[in-house]
Amino acid sequence: QVQLVESGGGMAQSGGSLRLSCTATGSGIRIAYMGWYRQTPGKERELVASVTISGAATYADFVKGRFTISKVNGENTVWLQMNSLKPEDTAVYYCNAGRYVDDYWGKGTLVTVSS
Numbered sequence: 604q605v606q607l608v609e610s611g612g613g614m615a616q617s618g619g620s621l622r623l624s625c626t627a628t629g630s631g632i633r634i635a636y637m638g639w640y641r642q643t644p645g646k647e648r649e650l651v652a653s654v655t656i657s658g659a660a661t662y663a664d665f666v667k668g669r670f671t672i673s674k675v676n677g678e679n680t681v682w683l684q685m686n687s688l689k690p691e692d693t694a695v696y697y698c699n700a701g702r703y704v705d706d707y708w709g710k711g712t713l714v715t716v717s718s
Contacts, residue, residue: 605629605707607698610713611683619716620686625698625709627679635702637674637681641714648697666692670712688716696714 611623627634638653638661652661652672660672669687674680679700685692692717699708 605632605634605700605705607700607707607709609690609696609698609709609712612696612714614715615688617688617690617716617718619688620684621684621688621714622697623698623712623714625681625683625700627700627707631660632679633702634679634700636670637679637698637700639681639683640699641698642697642711643694651696653699654681665692685714688714691717692714692716 606628607623607625611621615621636653636655640648641651641675642648650663651666652662652670654672654674671684671712673682683709695711697711700707
């Protein structure tokens with residue numbers, strides 16, 4: 604069974620930076636994509652950024668130019684470097700990973716950005 608272990612959430616001031624990491628563990632694990640979603644109360648979970656095993660990255664418009672997703676080839680770890688943070692980035696960030704019909708989620712890590 605695949606487990607996603609997230610770390611790096613916390614508090615930052617507006618304009619500051621945080622770095623999230625997520626590692627997928629499990630026997631015989633095979634991952635085709637990894638990424639991050641976020642959710643605030645009363646809203647649906649939304650994609651922040653994702654990266655495929657080949658390195659193709661996708662970003663939500665609201666983070667382009669501020670956030671960078673990265674993954675090392677051959678390792679099931681993904682990082683999300685978040686710069687120029689805004690109060691509206693405050694949310695619970697969830698790691699997501701999967702392959703074909705298998706889709707996994709982390710428990711979430713809270714990011715709070717103060718103005």
